Amino acid sequence: MAYAVNKSIGKKVEFKGLKGQYLLYFAIGIFGMFIVFLILRFTRLHDVVALIITAIVGVVFVKKVFKMNKKYGTHGVMKMITRNATPRFIISRKPIYKIIKTKR
Numbered sequence: 802m803a804y805a806v807n808k809s810i811g812k813k814v815e816f817k818g819l820k821g822q823y824l825l826y827f828a829i830g831i832f833g834m835f836i837v838f839l840i841l842r843f844t845r846l847h848d849v850v851a852l853i854i855t856a857i858v859g860v861v862f863v864k865k866v867f868k869m870n871k872k873y874g875t876h877g878v879m880k881m882i883t884r885n886a887t888p889r890f891i892i893s894r895k896p897i898y899k900i901i902k903t904k905r
Contacts, residue, residue: 812904813875818867818870819866819867819870820870820874820875821875821876822868822875822878823867823869823870824898826869827863827865827866830859830862830863830866832856832860833862834855834859834862837854837855838851838852838855840852841855871890
């Protein structure tokens with residue numbers, strides 16, 4: 802009896818071209834669009850108007866996620882966030898002799 806070997810061990814998660822964290826962003830966006838549609842329906846907005854608004858938000862969101870996926874890659878957004886969060890220079894307002902001076 803022969804068993805099939807799973808060839809995808811160690812590979813990154815990918816679905817329809819979306820890689821890594823963008824799958825999570827996509828899933829959260831789809832859920833968010835569903836919530837937006839429900840809110841529009843509960844406000845007694847006409848069905849067609851609610852669908853059009855949800856479709857426009859959905860198309861813009863999907864294009865944005867795929868654009869970020871293409872531009873930044875698998876871990877690019879996390880790298881961009883950390884790059885923007887770290888200071889470029891460490892500025893000390895103390896005179897140098899007070900920094901070097903040891904406490905007694």
